Amino acid sequence: MKKNSLAPETLAAQALRHIDEATGSVVPPMLATSTFARDENYDLREGYIYSRYAGPTTTHAEEIIAALEGSDDSLLFNSGMSASVAVVEALPPQAHVVAQGMMYHVGLQWLDRQAARGVISLDHFPAGDLDALADQIQPGKTKLVWIETPANGDWSITDIAAAAELAHAAGAILMVDSTAAPPCTQKPLDLGADISFHSATKYMGGHSDFTAGVLSARTDLHIWDEIRNVRSFQGTILPAFEAWLLIRSLRTLHIRYAACSSNAMAFAKHFAAHRDIETVLYPGLPTHPSHHVAANQMHNGFGGMMSILINGKDNRAFEMAKKTELFIPATSLGGVESLIEHRRTVAGPDSGIPDNLLRISIGIEHIDDLIADFEQALGATAHLG
Numbered sequence: 001m002k003k004n005s006l007a008p009e010t011l012a013a014q015a016l017r018h019i020d021e022a023t024g025s026v027v028p029p030m031l032a033t034s035t036f037a038r039d040e041n042y043d044l045r046e047g048y049i050y051s052r053y054a055g056p057t058t059t060h061a062e063e064i065i066a067a068l069e070g071s072d073d074s075l076l077f078n079s080g081m082s083a084s085v086a087v088v089e090a091l092p093p094q095a096h097v098v099a100q101g102m103m104y105h106v107g108l109q110w111l112d113r114q115a116a117r118g119v120i121s122l123d124h125f126p127a128g129d130l131d132a133l134a135d136q137i138q139p140g141k142t143k144l145v146w147i148e149t150p151a152n153g154d155w156s157i158t159d160i161a162a163a164a165e166l167a168h169a170a171g172a173i174l175m176v177d178s179t180a181a182p183p184c185t186q187k188p189l190d191l192g193a194d195i196s197f198h199s200a201t202k203y204m205g206g207h208s209d210f211t212a213g214v215l216s217a218r219t220d221l222h223i224w225d226e227i228r229n230v231r232s233f234q235g236t237i238l239p240a241f242e243a244w245l246l247i248r249s250l251r252t253l254h255i256r257y258a259a260c261s262s263n264a265m266a267f268a269k270h271f272a273a274h275r276d277i278e279t280v281l282y283p284g285l286p287t288h289p290s291h292h293v294a295a296n297q298m299h300n301g302f303g304g305m306m307s308i309l310i311n312g313k314d315n316r317a318f319e320m321a322k323k324t325e326l327f328i329p330a331t332s333l334g335g336v337e338s339l340i341e342h343r344r345t346v347a348g349p350d351s352g353i354p355d356n357l358l359r360i361s362i363g364i365e366h367i368d369d370l371i372a373d374f375e376q377a378l379g380a381t382a383h384l385g
């Protein structure tokens, strides 16, 4: 069977039909080495020189992700942050960058610092607002538009195809942080984006046992070689063991994401109608302000991420995050276990996150247990209602 006739689920489940030639091992081997011996002619055997540049296990994981993203190439990094930072470092000096005002808060902090140091110039726009984005883009000067959809905080949605048009008309490239929507549901490159970016720590990894980041693009992207150079200089490539865990994880990406999505939809519907809840911010709900845009660009579920605004006194949400028994009070997202977070405490008072917001990452546990636990936490804080 030809690989290119196979569905992404099939390619991922069988790690691109890999069977080890020598041993028949169904699981790809992990090759952990820092350096590669040359052959008798002093030539490189398979192009590998030194593990700060590339290694076979990491390359294998990159090939799987490229197949899922529909990209020419993918580059894995040792965290989502090191991946996204490499894009900005590959831009020409003094580049103008436009980024959302609300997105993953550490990415935002890093951009603000680069701007404060004069390395880039930076403007923000409210997530999802294409008119405001158009106003911030400076033709000929803007080099990078950075969007995140669905976006951390309120899970607002930006129309990727429309943002790509705006960026391209001004001579800029579009990077989409698609962490909350892995390629089994959203493929930014197909919608015109230049770079698809994921914190692979989240859904791609899915088991909360390592950090990773990945960029995918067409190889004719003018800064692609420079991004690879940045990774080689900085040594931010994903090491073999984590790449091996990631290959393991990608085998089940489609079913994990489907399970998180159906659990989250049931959870969101249950609590959207609850008298103790002000709003459930979940792009899968028809009441979400940009549900139609989400439905247009997320083809296989809306994922497990939502924010829930709690009715009652200011500190009720914070108290609830301490009262859940099943939801684990930890940051991060996209794992098989459900997490709860009082986001304002984590992202800081300048983040614009309301005090009554709980960020929830729904996992693959039984939906009845998840609903019962959240009900129980609402009950335990009823005196603050």
Ligand SMILES: *Cc1c(COP(=O)(O)O)cnc(C)c1O
Pocket: 079, 080, 081, 082, 104, 107, 148, 152, 177, 179, 180, 199, 200, 201, 202, 211, 212, 213, 332, 333
């Ligand atoms: C976690 C996250 C990042 C950063 O990734 P790390 O792997 O933690 O470095 C970037 N964007 C989004 C949307 C995230 O959730």
